[in-house]
Structure formats: structure tokens, C-alpha cells
Amino acid sequence: MKDQVHHSAAAGYKTGADTYVRGRPDYPPQVAEWLSETLGLNAGKTVIDLGAGTGKFTGRLVATGAQVIAVEPVPQMLEKLSDAFPDVLAVSGTAMDLPLPDASVDVVVCAQAFHWFASTEALTEIARVLKPGGRLGLVWNLRDTKVSWVPKLDAIVNALEGDTPRYYTGAWRQAFPHPAFGPLQAQYFSHGHTGAPEDVIFNRVRSTSFIAALPEEQRERVDEQMRALIAGEPDLRGKDVVTVPYETVAFVAVKGS
Template sequence: MTRDTSVHHSAADGYTNTGAADRYVKGRPDYPPQIADWLRDDLALSAGRMAVDLGAGTGKFTPYLLATGARVIAVEPVDAMRAKLVASLPQVEAVNGAAQSIPLPDASVDAVVCAQAFHWFATREALAEIRRVLKPGGRLGLVWNGRDARIPWVARLDAIVNAHQGDTPRYYTGEWRKVFPFDGFSALQERRYAHGHAGAPEDVILNRVRSTSFIAAMADDDRAMVERQVRELIASTPELAGKNVVTVPYETAAFVAIKNT
């Protein structure tokens, strides 16, 4: 199989099988309720509008876009992830495409939203392509759920994971910000919302770690070593040890830039 060179090798290697897509669905948190207001007020989405879910993955964010009443087109380059989206949201038009080559006409959409995705393609080439498909006055929305590392055990969990990131683009590093400001877009406007991901530790902690691209791409023995470290962390942390349900604290960051008219 020929690899799509527009997809970073961590994503191409980590997300190419159904098992990885399943772990992504189980391990990733939903978004806080305030996101509905953000989509309506900051991205101006409503019935009669068109939105692109760019880098849509398994469709974790897509239902929030659908709830606005807008028509939604999901663009996702990894076949296994897109297949999961199609299976769970058959009403959504899902197409093979990437941020550098969005298969839509010029000035055809009202909003492009990148949820947990923009750090993968934070280039001037991608921003120019996003600007191309947006109508004048259209909105670019960037959304990330990040674990709240101000909590000590979360910081220790992050340290276990981050030790293996290599050259993988990550939201928390802030490298994605370097493409802004960008000619043709307004300055980024930012909102932050606190929320939590509650569930069994196997899902909200272990499957979340397993769903991380570069962890999913590891050899079996290396991934097992990381999982042992995470299980040891759970067992040694009073807030987690022996609990059937735990809550992982998150902070959602949401950004908007408006295409100049």
C-alpha cells in the first residue's frame, strides 16, 4: 500500500487498523456542553450553513457540528478512521482528503473545524487551502481537549506518554501557533472550558494512552512496557487505585479565526 505523504508517519502507522480506531473511540473524551454555544455564536453555524470537519478521524466531534443544523462534510485521509466514522454516522458525507488538498470548490463552505487535528497539518500550505474553500467571512475553528497537567498524577501520566513522542506534532507544545498570524485571517480568538472524562480506568486512561498515535504505532513489547507504567501509576495513585470509575480532568481550548472579506 502506498502511504499518503501528507499524513505524518505517526498517524499513518498508528491509525491504519480498525483496532486503533476502536481504541480511539473508547479512549477519547467528549467535549463540554459549552461547545454548542461556541459553534453557534463564534462559528455562526446554523441550519442552511455548510461546515467541514477537517481531519475528522472517527467522527468524535462530528455530532456537535450536526447538532447545529448545518450540512457537514467530513474530510479524513486515514481509511480506517474514516470507515469508523461512516459506520457510526452514515448520514454524514465523508470524503478522502487532507488539509493540503480539500476536495471542495473555492469559497464553498461557511466554516472549517479542526478538532484534535490542526497540529498535524499546521502549515502555511494548509491554511492557504482552508482559506480557499471558505467563503468571505467564513470561520476557521480549532478545538483541542487536553489533560489538565496542573493535577500531579496527570502530569506524571503525561510524562510517561510524552517520553515517546519523537517528532510527532502535539498540541501542548504550541508549535502549531507559529503559522499565525496568517494573511487573509483575523487574529485568533480563544476560549477555554474545564470538564472531565469519567469512566472505567481501562477506557479513560489506558485506552486514551493506547489511542495516542505514536503509542499505537509502537512494537507490541514497547507498547506493553508503556501500559505497565500506566497501570503502576494507577495502582499507586490514591485517587485512582481500586476505583471502578475515575474522572480525568481536561481543559478544552477553542480558537476562531475569520477569513477576511
């Protein structure tokens, strides 16, 4: 199974689980309505949280009343999730090898995850465990580049991505169309991540898989670049609390009957 996990995820998330918890933003309140109305989640349904990480999205799924099964391949992340949600069934697995029977779940949700395993093969495996008419939900939080300093922060990060799959490149879309699923439909929500710069800027960037996997000297260089960016931006300089603007995009695709 390890061979199915990209090296950036395997290395970065193994060492960076704590930073991930502190640095990652939550999701906007509109997501609750999307989960219940668009994905149809309620107390009678079963949902897989695929690529669940430390459980950043798991609480949103639990709140729907549905039975939640968290699937995550990185043991350090899965341990954090189990600590946070002891009542959730948390299992080791990947999108290519889901430890569940055919047509056994109503919904599969991938939050901040689908770009890691976007492929025809993964969608075929997801379709296998979904019931006819089941739904696949794909969710990403993205920094809002309409705010002037955000592209500068993104440039610091993107310069180091190497071969790491990223949502913004759009490469994940090549997995679609897929014969098992109807067309993707998207909704967009705006929100902000407010807190100390150490968390919402520094720890958010440090939690990026390929940043977390860097040698210490290079990670410190990234920190220096972020400090220089903050010092040069009036909206950030000297602030104890800042808000990083985000846009959340939520896609749904329905499995055929």
C-alpha cells in the same frame, strides 16, 4: 496524498481506530454554544470537519443543523465515521488538498487535528474553500495538569512522542499570523472524562498515534507504567470508575472579506 500524512498518524490510526473510539473523551456542553454563536453554525450553513477521524466531534457539528462534510485521510478512521454518521458526506482528503470548490463553505473546524498539518500552505488551502468572512475553528481537549497525577501520566506519553506534532508544544502557532485570516481568539472550558480506568486512562493513552504505532512489547511496557502510576495514586488506586480532568480550548480565526 499518503505522503501528506505524518507517519505516526498513518501507522497509529490505521491500527488503533477502535481504541480511539473507546478511549477519547467527549467535549463539554459549552462547545454547543461556541459552535452556534462564535462560529455561527446553523441550518443554513455548511461546515467541513477537517481531520475528522472516527467522528468524535462530528456529532457536535451535526447537532447545529449545518450541512457537515467530513474530510479524513486515514481510511480506517473514515470507515468508523461513516458507520456512526451514515448521513454525513465523508470524503478522503487532507488539509493540503481539500476536494471542494473555492468559497464553498462557511466554516472549517479542526478538532484534535490542526497540529498535524499546521502550515502556511494548509491555511491557504483552508482559506480557499472558505467564503469571505468564513470562520476557522480549532479545538483541542487537553488533560488538566493542575491535578497532581496528570503530569505523571503525561510524562509517560510525552517520552515517546519522537517527531510527532503535538498541541502542547505550541509549534502549530507558527502557521499564524496568516494573510487570509484575522487574529486567533480563544475560549477555555473545563470538563472531565469519567469511566473505567481501562477506557479513560489506558485506551486514551493507547489511542495516541505514536503509542498505537509501537511494537507490542513497547506498548505493554507503557501499560505497565500506567498500572504502576495508578497503584501509586490514592485517587486512582482500586477505583472501578475514575475521572480524568480535561480543559478544552477553542480558537476561532475569521477569513477576510
